[in-house]
Amino acid sequence: MAMRVAAAAAAAAVAEPRGLRRLFSISSFIPPLAAAAAAASPPAEPSTNLFVSGLSKRTTTEKLYEAFSQFGQVVHARVVTDRVSGYSKGFGFVKYATIEEAGAGIQGMDGKFLDGWVIFAEYAKPRPPHPQFENSGTPSYGRQ
DNA sequence: CGTGAGCGA
Numbered sequence: 001m002a003m004r005v006a007a008a009a010a011a012a013a014v015a016e017p018r019g020l021r022r023l024f025s026i027s028s029f030i031p032p033l034a035a036a037a038a039a040a041s042p043p044a045e046p047s048t049n050l051f052v053s054g055l056s057k058r059t060t061t062e063k064l065y066e067a068f069s070q071f072g073q074v075v076h077a078r079v080v081t082d083r084v085s086g087y088s089k090g091f092g093f094v095k096y097a098t099i100e101e102a103g104a105g106i107q108g109m110d111g112k113f114l115d116g117w118v119i120f121a122e123y124a125k126p127r128p129p130h131p132q133f134e135n136s137g138t139p140s141y142g143r144q
Numbered sequence: 145c146g147t148g149a150g151c152g153a
Contacts, residue, residue, distance in 0.1 A: 090149075
């Protein structure tokens with residue numbers, strides 16, 4: 001006489017893109033040393049340059065720019081692509097006007113979906129000055 | 145094969 005209530009079938013329907021499944025390596029034990037707690041996930045230094053990864057192969061710079069412009073003033077955005085093939089490498093860089101906007105952009109776009117793929121936004125690592133001068137030869141030519 | 149970790153012309 002009891003009707004079967006089967007209304008719980010719309011669960012676990014996560015719009016998950018095929019592939020790219022994060023492997024959660026759960027440590028079954030916690031080291032007695034509390035010093036290991038600082039090695040969980042060391043964030044990079046706060047910078048206006050943001051490193052965005054997890055981008056789709058079809059995602060372009062404009063998509064990145066418009067996606068991150070919602071959380072701050074994006075000074076410049078670029079999707080790393082190969083000059084030889086011309087295809088996107090799968091990651092890009094977004095530069096905000098200030099660091100506070102950069103943080104807002106990370107907290108606002110990190111772990112979000114873009115073009116059907118989960119993207120990750122974090123501070124980019126500092127880089128040496130761009131070699132505007134295409135001087136053929138190694139910079140350290142004839143080091144003492 | 146545009147494959148999927150990763151840091152750029």
